[in-house]
Amino acid sequence: MDLSLELFPRHPKGLRLKNPIIAASGTFGYGNEYADMVDATRLGAIVCKGTTLEPRPGNPQPRLLETPSGLLNSIGLQNIGVGAVIRDKAPLWATWPVPVIVNIAGETVDEFGELARRLDGVPGVAAIEVNISCPNVQRGAQEFGADPEQAALVARAVRDATSLPVIVKLTPNVGDIVAVARAVAGSGADALTLTNTLRGMAIDTKRKRPVLGGITGGLSGPALKPVAVAMVYSVYKAVDVPLIGCGGIYTASDALEFLMAGARAVEIGSASILNPDAAVRVIDGLGQWLIEQRVTAVTEIVGIAQGEDRSGVAFYEHH
Numbered sequence: 001m002d003l004s005l006e007l008f009p010r011h012p013k014g015l016r017l018k019n020p021i022i023a024a025s026g027t028f029g030y031g032n033e034y035a036d037m038v039d040a041t042r043l044g045a046i047v048c049k050g051t052t053l054e055p056r057p058g059n060p061q062p063r064l065l066e067t068p069s070g071l072l073n074s075i076g077l078q079n080i081g082v083g084a085v086i087r088d089k090a091p092l093w094a095t096w097p098v099p100v101i102v103n104i105a106g107e108t109v110d111e112f113g114e115l116a117r118r119l120d121g122v123p124g125v126a127a128i129e130v131n132i133s134c135p136n137v138q139r140g141a142q143e144f145g146a147d148p149e150q151a152a153l154v155a156r157a158v159r160d161a162t163s164l165p166v167i168v169k170l171t172p173n174v175g176d177i178v179a180v181a182r183a184v185a186g187s188g189a190d191a192l193t194l195t196n197t198l199r200g201m202a203i204d205t206k207r208k209r210p211v212l213g214g215i216t217g218g219l220s221g222p223a224l225k226p227v228a229v230a231m232v233y234s235v236y237k238a239v240d241v242p243l244i245g246c247g248g249i250y251t252a253s254d255a256l257e258f259l260m261a262g263a264r265a266v267e268i269g270s271a272s273i274l275n276p277d278a279a280v281r282v283i284d285g286l287g288q289w290l291i292e293q294r295v296t297a298v299t300e301i302v303g304i305a306q307g308e309d310r311s312g313v314a315f316y317e318h319h
């Protein structure tokens with residue numbers, strides 16, 4: 001039974017993962033914080049906290065709220081800044097047997113390019129994941145990822161600034177995810193992550209005010225899973241770059257849904273906040289399932305739920 005895979009088959013350097021389970025950005029710190037609680041070296045890869053050019057203090061408290069089926073967060077990209085990542089974290093990562101992918105966030109297209117340029121060639125950095133769910137300050141704070149053209153500009157700026165593999169992480173807060181995926185894949189992305197959190201909010205009825213310090217937040221966890229699975233299923237037919245599924249994965253069965261829909265790998269976020277061991281349990285469960293089903297390689301099940309139908313069921317034609 002073989003859990004390994006090549007994450008970037010079209011990139012000259014590529015990146016071999018020992019299994020398809022990746023720790024999602026913002027839920028596993030810089031990797032080292034969890035060292036006492038879980039054997040992080042078991043993971044296929046780790047994506048670090050979203051990184052900006054300058055350190056950021058993040059949003060006012062409260063920042064995290066439990067809902068009946070997931071988490072609402074408004075962390076506001078609190079992070080140590082790219083300089084400290086390169087100086088203090090990357091040298092550590094270079095000694096680890098698990099690849100670390102740096103998640104980046106900018107306020108302008110140029111900032112994304114600058115972040116990628118700074119990280120290019122830094123030992124310990126295996127790839128870049130581009131978070132296009134952040135507000136574009138030059139466009140009235142609309143998310144970069146909400147507009148195919150803006151999303152493509154970011155992907156191109158990062159592609160041109162680095163020789164590292166580039167993953168673009170899409171936002172689900174869009175009307176037509178396929179259009180954004182096509183634009184980004186056509187602008188040099190080596191893989192796409194689907195998806196980031198859904199925008200949401202909660203009101204404190206006693207105070208008659210929004211609960212979260214950031215007012216709105218991102219919904220993750222079980223409520224997000226069907227949305228993200230549908231997006232993976234639809235985008236799989238439309239682009240020829242690998243997809244990484246993300247949203248509400250708590251168990252091996254959740255991960256299998258994404259793989260069968262068309263994801264080559266998956267990221268685990270909120271589940272690790274609840275239980276740092278969650279991702280390792282998913283790896284074990286996935287291995288067990290493959291043995292029981294007599295599947296020799298995990299790559300054999302990628303996209304298997306698509307069946308023979310490659311005609312491209314339109315994403316919003318299900319009503």
Ligand SMILES: Cc1cc2nc3c(=O)[nH]c(=O)nc-3n(C[C@H](O)[C@H](O)[C@H](O)COP(=O)(O)O)c2cc1C
Pocket residue numbers: 024025026027049050051071073075077103131169195196197219220221222224246247248249267268269270271
């Ligand atoms: C507390 C928290 C912080 C997050 N920070 C980031 C971040 O910095 N960059 C990013 O791209 N995604 C961030 N995310 C989104 C996750 O990486 C993931 O895409 C999302 O939570 C959906 O997966 P899940 O349902 O498994 O949590 C964050 C999520 C949470 C819950």
